[in-house]
Amino acid sequence: MGAQWKAKHKDLAANAKGRLFGKLAKDIMIAARHGADPGANSRLRLVIEQARKVSMPKDTLDRAIKKGAGLTGDTVHFEHAMYEGFAPHRVPVMVECLTDNLNRAASEMRVLFRKGQLGTSGTVSWDFAHVGLIEAESATSGADAELAAIEAGAQDFEAADEEGVTVFITDHADLDVVSRALPAQGFNVVSAKLGYKPKNPVSAGSLNAEQLEEVEAFLAALDANEDVQNVFAGLAA
Numbered sequence: 001m002g003a004q005w006k007a008k009h010k011d012l013a014a015n016a017k018g019r020l021f022g023k024l025a026k027d028i029m030i031a032a033r034h035g036a037d038p039g040a041n042s043r044l045r046l047v048i049e050q051a052r053k054v055s056m057p058k059d060t061l062d063r064a065i066k067k068g069a070g071l072t073g074d075t076v077h078f079e080h081a082m083y084e085g086f087a088p089h090r091v092p093v094m095v096e097c098l099t100d101n102l103n104r105a106a107s108e109m110r111v112l113f114r115k116g117q118l119g120t121s122g123t124v125s126w127d128f129a130h131v132g133l134i135e136a137e138s139a140t141s142g143a144d145a146e147l148a149a150i151e152a153g154a155q156d157f158e159a160a161d162e163e164g165v166t167v168f169i170t171d172h173a174d175l176d177v178v179s180r181a182l183p184a185q186g187f188n189v190v191s192a193k194l195g196y197k198p199k200n201p202v203s204a205g206s207l208n209a210e211q212l213e214e215v216e217a218f219l220a221a222l223d224a225n226e227d228v229q230n231v232f233a234g235l236a237a
Helices: 014-032 042-053 058-068 102-115 145-152 172-185 209-224
Strands: 079-087 091-099 128-138 156-158 165-171 187-198 228-233
Touching (some): 014 058, 042 058, 079 209, 091 102, 091 187, 128 172, 165 187, 172 187, 187 228, 209 228
Antiparallel strands (some): 128 187, 156 165
16 A cells, blocks of 8 residues: 555545645645745755646645745644554554644544544554655656665665556655655656655455455545645555
């Protein structure tokens, strides 16, 4: 399933596309707090590249940058919160939220986790590594992911999925350096962000079809919440 859980075929739904733009706009506004110039703000540059890859409208992109940088006169106030616990069948989950109302987010997480188990800080975070996650597509037929990982300075990589996306895993401090180096190794970066990689994921093969469906429905409900930015699940294909 990869380090960051993704809904199957979610790109086919228009409302899912809208949620993606909303999440990216938050990331852009947070990054733009440190300056509106992507040339001098590596975090902003990476998010802008990701937004362009998914065809975010230019007006939406520009508005998010200006709003985050304080150039519109509006006050942007998002707080970061992490929630952790278990999906059904003891699948460990970490949920990253950006919210303008911590009380609302906490209340909604309690409701969403009723079908699983909401834990406290440290419940499952010990079983995840804080890393850089770079999704990239092969730009040439001869691109070698293992060689690219070595040459670009990544710690590891996950083989390309059915959509042809390879995940390169970096030390959290090397995210920008590696993402800049990958194009020279034959890979186009689709997204680059800090995240959490499970150390001991539950094998999807250990669950029956009904159990796996319950886990995926739980993760999808988390992902659909307006305050949730990323869902990291300890589930392996």
